[in-house]
Amino acid sequence: MRTLTELKFNNTYSELPSVFGTQINPQPLADPFLVSINPGICDLLELDVSEASTDFFVDLFTGNDELPGFCPIAMKYTGHQFGQYNPDLGDGRGLLMGEVLTSQGNKWDVHLKGSGTTPYSRQGDGRAVLRSSIREYLASAAMHGLGIRTTHALAILSSATPVYREQVERGSTLIRIAESHLRFGHFEYLFYTSQHAELKLLADYLIKHHFPDLLKQEENVPNRYAALFHRIISLTAEMIADWQSVGFAHGVMNTDNMSVLGLTFDYGPYGFLDDYNPGFICNHSDYSGRYAFNQQPSIALWNLSALGYAFSPLIDKALIDEALNTYQPQLQQYYSQKMRSKLGLAEKLEQDSALYSEMFSLLASQAVDYTLFFRTLSTIPKDALTDSTPQFEELFTCTAALSQWLQHYAERLELESADDQTRLKQMQAANPKYILRNYLAQQAIELADKGDFSMVDQLLLVLGSPYSEHPEYENYAALPPQWGKELEVSCSS
Structure with missing residues (x-):
């Protein structure tokens, strides 16, 4: 493990032309x-955790000190927001501080969120608050614990600097770590400003640093870019399948919030399903329901189509359309695999679609807690299924329809060859006990506002291994209170 001054940097993005961003230093926070x-x-960074307890760590990531290896840059991009193209986007409150190179050759972006104004702040103050920083910090840990590709968060720092939102809040910073911060919007920016040479340069940069296997196609350059687009489509399809399988709603799937590496990115008004509601809208600002839970698969395709349009100077339209046509089959394949694991089904049979349809209708009709339904199901032996309705009484208002479905499920399991113990083990590894419910995040935020950060750390621990038992934190796996299901979360969150 290394100290901060021993970190090695390979700041490749800052070597790109100035049209890709603006070099600017973070603005200090007071009393961090x-x-x-x-x-x-x-x-991941091979950084000694004890560094966080030093004044240098705190000062460095709140703009009060400098590290020679850093080369802060605010990235320029654009994107479609709620379906409308916005040319005035970019890192308005964040900076790519540098790229850390590990001993294994892995490269990690170190990004500071809440670092002050940049040329892309659009009259904003460039600051983050403790509330939103905690939400992203815990969400990225939760998604990583669930095995879903995501950006990470190294730490949260706060300060005495006042930030004005609906009320006065503490200015804070989140240290975000990612393989890359490249978004769909980076390519849209270069396309819509007719910077086609730079568009090709960025595509080459992406291939070199993240998809080097595609360099083997140098002899046929157009196909190399088509292969890149195929790869982005595949990664996006897998990410969306992951979201749908665990009941995660992103809330603001603008193209500037979409990662070209299929990383869950820019956590704002997100939410995990409590009661199963396919049309769940987690973003209070989403008046039309554009980004509702059940719309995410189609919105991802819409966003990929926007990216394909941006790639049109590099790829023939026929190849773009051909690539886009692979999205839906891949999504269905990934999602089917995830859901079969959740039900402990190794075999894929035609009759399974009816079983799933019946199950989802049952969950929706009684607003059953999505996570606890699957977790409870993963503890019941096959021979006990038809008599297991009492174990679900807390989740269902009426168990008659459940009893019928359990009978159908038990009959389906008779067609499986795996032993019951193996099935249950597989199901428990696919169905988390702990998710980041909005009310838990809110309770942690309220305590943190009073200077008590213990719940943040407790949730960090539990969410890091959500499939495991944590007896001392059993209350974090309980059904949410009614008020916890009614919390409103907006883009400002």
Whole structure:
């Protein structure tokens, strides 16, 4: 493990032409302090976790000190927001501080969120608040714990600097770690400003640093870019399948919030399903329901089509359409695999679609807690299924329809060859006990506002291994209170 001054940097993005961003230093926060550090992300960077307890760490990531290896840059991009193209986007409150190179040759972006104004702040103050920083910090840990590709968060720092939202809040920073911060919007920016040479340069950059296997197609350059687009489509399809399988709603799937590496990115008004509601809208600002839970698969395709349009100077339209036509089959394949694992089904049979349809109708009709239904199901032996309705009584208002479905499920399991113990083990590895419910995040935020960060750290621990038992934190796996289901979360969150 290394100290901060021993980190090695390979700042490749800052070597690109100036049209890709603006070099600018973070603006200091007053009287800064550490809120929480994620030891697992320290390991990714090969950084000694004890560094977080030093004044240098706190000062460095709140704009009060400098590290020679850093080369802060605000990235320029554009994107479609709620379906409308917006040319005035970019890192308005964040900076790519540098790219850390590990001993294994892995490269990690170190990004500071809440670092002050940049040329892309659009009359904003460039600041983040403790509330939103905690939400992203815990969400990225939760998604990583669930095995879903995501950006990471190394630490939260806060300060005495006042930030004005609906009320006065503490200015804070989140240290975000990612393989790359390249978005669909980076390519849209270069396309819509007719910077086609730079568009090709960025595509080449992406291939070189993240898809080097595609360099083997140098002899046929157009196909190389088509192969890149195919790869982005595949990664996006897998990400969306992951979201749908665990009941995660992103809330603001603008193209500037879409990662070209299929990473869950820019956590704002997100939410995990409590009661199963296919039309769940987690973003209070989403008046039309554009980004509702059940719309996410189609919105991802819409966003990929926008990216394909941006790639049109590099790829023939026929190849773009051909690639886009692969999205739906891949999504269905990934999602089918995920859902079969959740039900412990190794075989894929035609009759399974009816079983799933009956199950989802049942969950929706009685607003059953999505996570606890599957977790409860993953603890019941096959021979006990038809008599297991009492175990679900807390989740269902009426168990008659459930009893019928359990009978159908038990009959389906008779067609499986795996032993019951193997099935249950597989199901428990696919159905988390702990998710980041909005009310838990809100409780952690309220305590943190009073200077108590213990719940942030407790949730960090539990969400890091959500499939495991944590007896001391059993209350975090309980049904949410009614008020917890009614919390409103908006883009400002």
